[in-house]
Amino acid sequence: MEKISLVAKHAQDKSETDNIFGVNSAANAKAEIVGKENIVNASIGAFLDASGKLITLPTVEKTMYSLPFDDVANYAPIAGLPDYINAVIDVTFGENKPDAFVKGIATPGGSGAIHHAIWNYTEEGDTYLTSDWFWGPYKTMAREMMRKIDTFMTFDEEGKFNLQACIEKVEALAKVQKNVLLILNTPAHNPTGYSLTDDEWQALIDAFTELCNKKENNIILFVDIAYMDFAPEGSRKFFKKFSNLPANFLVLVGFSMSKGYTMYGYRTGCLLGISSDEQVITEFYDVNQFSSRGTWSNCTRSGMRLLIDLWKNPELMAKVNAERNEYRESMEDRAHTFINEAKEVGLKMCPYDSGFFITIPTTKAEEVGLKLREDNIFLVSLKKGLRIAICAVPAEKIKGMATKIKKAIDQIEG
Ligand SMILES: Cc1ncc(COP(=O)(O)O)c(C=O)c1O
Incomplete structure (x- = not known):
């Protein structure tokens, strides 16, 4: 038939x-x-x-049930509740906030952040990169948004992150595409559990800065931190390295409350943009806010309110962290x-x-x-x-x- x-x-x-x-x-x-x-x-x-x-x-459960329904049932601003974004910036970077312009847009989980990064920073038909051990939806999203995904070998023969393979792949793509989007899921990578070391971060940043200084490409580095809260203390130091990068080197961070706050179904996340250039960040904010309006509209208000309440009450936050x-x-x-x-x-x-x-x-x-x-x-x-x-x-x-x-x-x- x-x-x-x-x-x-x-x-x-x-x-x-x-x-x-x-x-x-x-x-x-x-x-x-x-x-x-x-x-x-x-x-x-x-x-x-x-x-x-x-x-x-x-404590997440208790706080969630303490939120007034006539508040959380309401719409939220498209870009997210302003204090939610402030809280995300704070809990993400801690003491390691990069010396740069930083803005955020609320997204439905980390997935929404990845969506916007792909949609707004690659062209139709473009390729984006990640490691060859990767979370399956990175590929689903490529098909969904009419992009292609390519990978580099994650580990070298000694079982270390394969810096050379990663840098070579980025350089090769830069020869055929203006914007090179690289997604790295670290720390506590899914599926391997690997975390890039600070030295590995430095080597990547040096290589990409060199590439950016030739002024022929834009590097968009997306750091997927979905599991960061389960990495040991000290795992946030690398953020400081995103200070004072060239204007054509944009760092995006995909924040998610799914795992760290056990709120998988609340669909609460955020796309953070980090740049040395104010215009790049204003544009980041405008286009991503527009995309939210053009896709899912606003995000779950209760999830955002919850983070605000924890953030404003250090005792509560300390309890959550201890749990x-x-x-x-x-x-x-x-x-x-x-x-x-x-x-x-x-x-x-x-x-x-x-x-x-x-x-x-x-x-x-x-x-x-x-x-x-x-x-x-x-x-x-x-x-x-x-x-x-x-x-x-x-x-x-x-x-x-x-x-x-x-x-x-x-x-x-x-
Ligand atoms: C590597 C990775 N990134 C991002 C996500 C996004 O999760 P969510 O959209 O629930 O925040 C997940 C969830 O499983 C994941 O494993």
């Missing part, structure tokens, strides 16, 4: 199966047979307790348990510093993933490896995982 399609040309064949949802369903189906307690479901990228229930920060730290430490424990066992059994993994995920490289991710299901372990298979959501696995179930994964890889890869 002839295929009927009513969608416009640009929307033809747009579809995507939700891999994570599929793995989660398979884990739940198996749990019905063998019992939930015997299942390791490391698929979901959210903090879960031993029974699979979402863990939330108690989050507890979870961060529990994740560190889980990661150490896994990493130590991986070392013992000789299981290769991508370099991990912090965050929700650990990744195991394998060329046979699909097959190894299926094999592990026989052992009641459910992981997400990526193109180049397996993603383990340690955020979703209670500590007592982490023990033994590395051994079983190693065995499955040896069996499948031979």
